[in-house]
Amino acid sequence: MADRSRARLPSEGRPVGKGGRRDLQHVCADPVQPELFRRQGPEGRHLCDDGPGVSANGHSVYLPRERYYDFFSQQEECRATGVYGLLDSSDYNKGRKAPGTNTNGSTKPPGMDEIAAQGHVPANGHLIPAAATGSGIDLRNLVAEYEKTNTPYLNWGVEKEIRAAIKSGKHLQLSVAPHYNRPDSGIPTGIECNYAVLEDGSAEHCVIYQSPSGGTTTGSADCPRR
Numbered sequence: 001m002a003d004r005s006r007a008r009l010p011s012e013g014r015p016v017g018k019g020g021r022r023d024l025q026h027v028c029a030d031p032v033q034p035e036l037f038r039r040q041g042p043e044g045r046h047l048c049d050d051g052p053g054v055s056a057n058g059h060s061v062y063l064p065r066e067r068y069y070d071f072f073s074q075q076e077e078c079r080a081t082g083v084y085g086l087l088d089s090s091d092y093n094k095g096r097k098a099p100g101t102n103t104n105g106s107t108k109p110p111g112m113d114e115i116a117a118q119g120h121v122p123a124n125g126h127l128i129p130a131a132a133t134g135s136g137i138d139l140r141n142l143v144a145e146y147e148k149t150n151t152p153y154l155n156w157g158v159e160k161e162i163r164a165a166i167k168s169g170k171h172l173q174l175s176v177a178p179h180y181n182r183p184d185s186g187i188p189t190g191i192e193c194n195y196a197v198l199e200d201g202s203a204e205h206c207v208i209y210q211s212p213s214g215g216t217t218t219g220s221a222d223c224p225r226r
Helices: 112-117 147-154 158-167
Strands: 060-062 066-070 075-079 083-087 122-126 142-146 172-179 190-197 202-211 214-219
Touching (some): 112 122, 122 147, 142 147, 147 214, 158 172
Antiparallel strands (some): 060 083, 066 075, 083 172, 122 142, 172 190, 190 202, 202 214
């Protein structure tokens, strides 16, 4: 069996294969990632979450959030750290009609008010997409995004490829991790997506960098919107 070691960050310099594609064995994040389980205080009394969250069918896992001090809100907040899953056609959520997959005005990740204060429109962004039955009410699966990063940049980029794979009946291995260049902000600077179609062995490593106008992408040569 192939060794599916955790997906490394772009700065770690893992070599890529021909055309910028990564081997399938390097795509899925190891579910045990200590850096994503940071805790504060004795005996973990300041936990953001009791543990990871799991989708209704168990195909997706939302890792516990991390606690930090937010410069904008001037208080401690909890921000998402990452998700992973093995998805198939049963996860395809046509029209986003599955209960709990749409976001609402009362469940907002930190950073959205900061984006609004910058004079831009914030979006409540899914890490596991709503079209793949990702939760819209579990904050472990939500991050603050600029409206144009959310749609159309992600929605018609990486997320379109995710939808196409599971809609066609294939199995998709996926991990998504937000990266915060600022330790005191809930706005992810970049969103790292590693995904692979098991049936054909294709794999993509794409890092989407947010901006009010949409974004930019680095990673595999054939990442969408690169």
